[in-house]
Amino acid sequence: MNYTYxxxxxIEFGSGKISSIVNYIDKKLKVLxxxxxxxxxxxxxxxxxxxxxxGYTWLEFSGVEPNPSLETLNKAVKIIxxxxxxxxLAVGGGSVIDGxxxxxxxxxxxxxxxxxxxxxxxxxxxLPLGAILTLPATGSxxxxxxxxxxxxxxxxxxxxxxxxxPKFAVLDPSVMITLDDRQLAxxxxxxxxxxxxxxxxxxxxxxxxxxxxxTILKGLHNLSLNWENRRTALWQENLMLLANQALNGxxxxxxxxxxxxxxxxxxxxxxxxxxxxxSLAVVQPYLLRVMIEDKKEKLLQMGxxxxxxxxxxxxxxxxxxxxxxxxxxxxxxxxxxxxxxxIQNITKALxxxxxxxxxxxxxxxxxxxxxxxxxxx
Ligand code: NZQ
Ligand code: ZN
Numbered sequence: 001m002n003y004t005y006x007x008x009x010x011i012e013f014g015s016g017k018i019s020s021i022v023n024y025i026d027k028k029l030k031v032l033x034x035x036x037x038x039x040x041x042x043x044x045x046x047x048x049x050x051x052x053x054x055g056y057t058w059l060e061f062s063g064v065e066p067n068p069s070l071e072t073l074n075k076a077v078k079i080i081x082x083x084x085x086x087x088x089l090a091v092g093g094g095s096v097i098d099g100x101x102x103x104x105x106x107x108x109x110x111x112x113x114x115x116x117x118x119x120x121x122x123x124x125x126x127l128p129l130g131a132i133l134t135l136p137a138t139g140s141x142x143x144x145x146x147x148x149x150x151x152x153x154x155x156x157x158x159x160x161x162x163x164x165x166p167k168f169a170v171l172d173p174s175v176m177i178t179l180d181d182r183q184l185a186x187x188x189x190x191x192x193x194x195x196x197x198x199x200x201x202x203x204x205x206x207x208x209x210x211x212x213x214x215t216i217l218k219g220l221h222n223l224s225l226n227w228e229n230r231r232t233a234l235w236q237e238n239l240m241l242l243a244n245q246a247l248n249g250x251x252x253x254x255x256x257x258x259x260x261x262x263x264x265x266x267x268x269x270x271x272x273x274x275x276x277x278x279s280l281a282v283v284q285p286y287l288l289r290v291m292i293e294d295k296k297e298k299l300l301q302m303g304x305x306x307x308x309x310x311x312x313x314x315x316x317x318x319x320x321x322x323x324x325x326x327x328x329x330x331x332x333x334x335x336x337x338x339x340x341x342x343i344q345n346i347t348k349a350l351x352x353x354x355x356x357x358x359x360x361x362x363x364x365x366x367x368x369x370x371x372x373x374x375x376x377x
Pocket of ligand 2: 138
């Protein structure tokens with residue numbers, strides 16, 4: 001194996017940890033608190049942030065939407081520049097944290113911030129960022145990636161830079177009490193697929209990486225089996241831990257990675273507005289079927305280690321499907337409102353974005369994507 005693993009984000013895990021943000025933000029800094037549609041005002045998070053920031057100079061920017069848009073975020077970039085903000089504090093789910101990663105990079109850039117998303121420019125500098133997570137799912141709180149949508153062109157793209165790692169991430173599971181079933185299920189599915197993208201490829205030589213991924217997958221599967229306990233502190237705490245580790249960087253370091261389900265899913269969300277996790281659940285089972293020859297060894301391993309069904313790798317795909325359905329997440333695109341151009345729209349967008357050879361072997365071509373979508377409709 002051969003890799004560099006680097007994760008500089010300090011994790012503050014546990015109830016009451018929001019107050020610890022003062023240990024990371026110098027009092028001299030002018031802070032912009034960024035949040036979404038207002039859920040943080042219903043669960044006491046906003047009040048806790050306000051209390052912690054007593055004595056600081058701070059402003060706020062709200063209204064970052066799910067699948068954060070460039071159009072909304074650019075309004076915050078202007079505020080950061082006009083008000084000479086020194087530190088951005090993201091308070092929310094993956095959308096708010098991703099949006100804030102864009103803000104810290106775009107605020108110190110003179111051109112159009114979309115340049116980072118279309119890959120024409122790399123981030124050269126960024127303001128410091130901190131995160132208070134309210135929805136465990138994406139792992140964004142301690143990784144270097146952000147996914148941003150451009151509403152005007154139906155595009156959803158990502159960028160990554162070590163400069164946008166949050167300095168700290170507060171993971172207080174007690175803030176999850178206001179999450180509805182849809183978001184809890186989304187978080188579970190997203191974290192499960194993140195782990196699969198870094199595990200369900202072809203055999204590698206590391207016992208540690210596979211063992212760690214299998215622990216995460218088993219944990220998430222257990223949470224789905226214990227869905228009736230989803231309102232308990234223990235269940236929610238475990239989801240927060242598992243989702244964080246699923247995309248914190250380690251399990252993917254030095255091993256083959258897929259990410260095709262995500263790339264196809266992002267295009268589906270951009271066109272048809274499915275939640276991120278919903279888009280994954282309608283792609284992954286069919287992608288695994290279309291690519292079964294390439295993935296059968298790891299599917300067999302997953303069956304044995306995660307689902308306790310060592311016999312047949314085809315049933316493992318059914319077990320994954322059943323798991324998503326059992327927590328209320330459909331596995332067919334036909335469960336959602338799309339149109340008769342869906343295959344054309346998605347394959348064309350992937351082509352435009354240069355994603356014509358996806359997967360761990362680069363052999364998920366556009367004709368395979370068309371087949372995957374056809375099976376899901
Ligand atoms: O906006 P508010 O009012 O806060 O409501 C949000 C939003 O409506 C609500 N919510 C969040 N915390 C809550 C809460 N409601 C009640 N109680 C709470 N404690 O949940 C809704 C969805 O939030 P959002 O942030 O959109 O969800 P999620 O965390 O799933 O993030 C999805 C975004 O992250 C991207 C996705 O593509 C999508 O844009 N991803 C980011 C990744 C990364 N940075 O590494 C990787 C992922 O694969 C993913 O692509
Ligand atoms: Zn995801």
